[in-house]
Amino acid sequence: MASNTNPIVIPLAGGLNVAVSDQMMPPGECTELLNYEITTTGRYQRMQGYERFDGQDSPAEVAVIDLPGFPFDTIEETIAAVRAAQEARRALITAVPGSGPVLGVFMFAGIKYAFRNTVDGTGAKLYRATAIGWVEVVTPALSPGGRYQVIETNFSGAADEQEIIGVDGRNPAFRFDGTTFTQITGPITPDQPTYCEALASNKLLLSYRGGSLVYSQVGDPAGWDGALGAGEIAVGQEIVGIEAQADDATAIHCRNRTYMLYGRSEVDFQLKEISRNSGAIPWSIQNMGQSLYLDDRGLTRLDRVQSFGNFESSTLSQKIQPILTSRLQSVAASCLVRTKNQYRLFFTDSTGITMTMYGGEVMGFSEFRLGFVPSCLFSGEDTAGRELVFAGGVDGFVYQLDKGNNQDGAAYTSRFQTSFMSMGRPEDKKRWRKLVIECDSVTRVFGQFRCFYDYADPNIPMADIIVGSGSKWDLSDWDDATWDGSSTSWTDQYIDGVSRNIAIQMASESDYYPPHIVSQLFLHASPRGRRR
Numbered sequence: 001m002a003s004n005t006n007p008i009v010i011p012l013a014g015g016l017n018v019a020v021s022d023q024m025m026p027p028g029e030c031t032e033l034l035n036y037e038i039t040t041t042g043r044y045q046r047m048q049g050y051e052r053f054d055g056q057d058s059p060a061e062v063a064v065i066d067l068p069g070f071p072f073d074t075i076e077e078t079i080a081a082v083r084a085a086q087e088a089r090r091a092l093i094t095a096v097p098g099s100g101p102v103l104g105v106f107m108f109a110g111i112k113y114a115f116r117n118t119v120d121g122t123g124a125k126l127y128r129a130t131a132i133g134w135v136e137v138v139t140p141a142l143s144p145g146g147r148y149q150v151i152e153t154n155f156s157g158a159a160d161e162q163e164i165i166g167v168d169g170r171n172p173a174f175r176f177d178g179t180t181f182t183q184i185t186g187p188i189t190p191d192q193p194t195y196c197e198a199l200a201s202n203k204l205l206l207s208y209r210g211g212s213l214v215y216s217q218v219g220d221p222a223g224w225d226g227a228l229g230a231g232e233i234a235v236g237q238e239i240v241g242i243e244a245q246a247d248d249a250t251a252i253h254c255r256n257r258t259y260m261l262y263g264r265s266e267v268d269f270q271l272k273e274i275s276r277n278s279g280a281i282p283w284s285i286q287n288m289g290q291s292l293y294l295d296d297r298g299l300t301r302l303d304r305v306q307s308f309g310n311f312e313s314s315t316l317s318q319k320i321q322p323i324l325t326s327r328l329q330s331v332a333a334s335c336l337v338r339t340k341n342q343y344r345l346f347f348t349d350s351t352g353i354t355m356t357m358y359g360g361e362v363m364g365f366s367e368f369r370l371g372f373v374p375s376c377l378f379s380g381e382d383t384a385g386r387e388l389v390f391a392g393g394v395d396g397f398v399y400q401l402d403k404g405n406n407q408d409g410a411a412y413t414s415r416f417q418t419s420f421m422s423m424g425r426p427e428d429k430k431r432w433r434k435l436v437i438e439c440d441s442v443t444r445v446f447g448q449f450r451c452f453y454d455y456a457d458p459n460i461p462m463a464d465i466i467v468g469s470g471s472k473w474d475l476s477d478w479d480d481a482t483w484d485g486s487s488t489s490w491t492d493q494y495i496d497g498v499s500r501n502i503a504i505q506m507a508s509e510s511d512y513y514p515p516h517i518v519s520q521l522f523l524h525a526s527p528r529g530r531r532r
Helices: 075-092 302-308 318-326 475-480
Strands: 006-011 030-034 036-038 044-046 050-053 099-108 111-117 124-130 133-142 149-153 163-167 173-176 181-184 195-198 204-208 212-215 231-234 239-244 249-254 258-262 270-275 291-295 298-301 331-337 342-347 351-358 361-369 374-381 387-393 398-401 412-418 428-440 445-453 463-469 488-499 502-510 517-530
Touching: 036 351, 036 361, 036 412, 099 149, 099 163, 099 387, 111 133, 133 181, 149 195, 163 195, 195 239, 204 239, 239 291, 249 291, 291 302, 298 302, 298 318, 318 351, 318 361, 331 374, 331 387, 428 445, 428 502, 445 488, 502 517
Parallel strands: 030 361, 099 374
Antiparallel strands: 006 517, 030 412, 036 044, 044 517, 050 398, 099 111, 111 124, 124 133, 149 163, 163 173, 173 181, 195 204, 204 212, 212 231, 239 249, 249 258, 258 270, 291 298, 331 342, 342 351, 351 361, 374 387, 387 398, 412 502, 428 488, 428 517, 445 463, 445 502
C-alpha cells in the first residue's frame, strides 16, 4: 500500500438525512437507513423482528437444547431444526376471531386483549389472549368499526383497584377491571366519545365530535352532575387527542389548533390557546414527558411549540421532512419504546419512521418496513416490568414487535448507504485503497457491501464485497453464546477506485441471526490531485 495513504475514521452516527445535499452532511449520516435503529449511544443496530401473537407459545422462544435430536451434527442442521420448531408454533397462532382489522389492542395486569368486528360485521367483540389462543370476554353489545384508545387509571385511590377506561368513537366509554366490562353513560348524545384521559385529580376527560370536552365528578368516571363538579368545555374544532402533561396541565390537540387546559378541577380550570395554526395528525400523538406528534410542518414537541410558535424551528424532523411531507395522509399509528428512548410512527404502506432521543436531543431517524399493515398499537409494561409492544394488523392478527430475529418467519433486509463523502476536500481526487468495517455481533453477520464513486458515476466500476464477522456459532459452544454481550470484529476489504467522493452501502438479510451493530468505517485513501 502506498506510503502516503491516510486512514480516515468515519463514525456511523447521525441517522437518516434526506433534506440536504451530500456535501453538507457529516460523514456517517445516511441517505438510506432501512430496518436499522439508532441506539442511545448513536450507533446503527439492525432492528429486531416481530411475530404473530395470541397467547400460545412464542416461536422466538424455541430452545434448541429442548429439540429432539440435539445436539445436531452441523450448524446447518441446528438452524433447520430451530426453524421447523418455530414454524410449527407459528402455524398454531391464529388471528383474532372475526372480520376486518384489529380495532384495538391493550394489556392489563399482564394479560393481552384485542377488539375486532364480528364475522358478519354487525358488532364488535373483545378477546383475551390465553395459552390456548383467543378467548371471548363477555361485554355488552358493541357497535362495529370503532378505533379503541385506552388508559390505565385508578379512581378509588386503592393500590389494588386499577382499571382500564376506553373509548372507540362508536360506543359509550367503558371501564374494565379484568373481569367486569361495563359501559359509562356519558352526558352527550350520540354517546360516542373519541378520546379519553384521566387527571391526577381523579376526573375523567372525554372528547366528543364537534369539539366538545367533558369532565366528570372527582373520583367518579360515571358521574356527570354539574352541581357536583362535572362540566363541559367547547374548543370549536374536532379534537384528535388528549394528553396529560406535568404540573396539572392537559394538552388538547385539534387538527389545526392546540390548547392547554390548566388546573385540577372546575375551580381552577383555564383553557389557553397554545397554537392557532398548528395541530396534530390523529394517532401520531405520544407523551415523552411532553406531547410529541406529527403536524403539517413535521414532528413537533409541545414545549417547542410553546417556545417557538408556529414556525419550522419548532419541529424536530428537518432531516426527514421530505419523507414525512409525502406521508402526512397515510399515518396509521404510533407508539413509544421507552427502553430504547424511541418514538415510532407507522404508515398505511407498511413503512415507518423511528426517532431515537437521548435526554431532550434527537440522536437521529431511521426507516423500517413491515410485512403487514398496522391498524393500532400498544406499548406498556407487564407485571415483571418488561416493556412489550403489540400491533394490531389490518389482516386481523396481533403481532408482538421487537420479538425474534425474523418478520413472522420471513427474512428481512437491513440496509444503509452513507452520503457521498469527500473528507473535506470536495474538489480533490483520491485513490480509495481499503475499507475497514467495524461490526459488533454475538453471531455471524453476512453482509454485502458496495462502494459508489463520484455520485455513482457509471464510468467508475463499483466494488462488491461479501463479509462475514462476529463470533462463531459452533455446536461445542452453542450454550455459551453470549446473546446480550458483544464481539467486535473488523473486516479489511481492499478496494480500488479514483474519485472525489465515495459512498458506502451495506445490506444484510437474515431470518435467523440476532441483530448486529455497525459502529464505524475506516477508509484508506491517498491524494491524487485537483479535479481539472
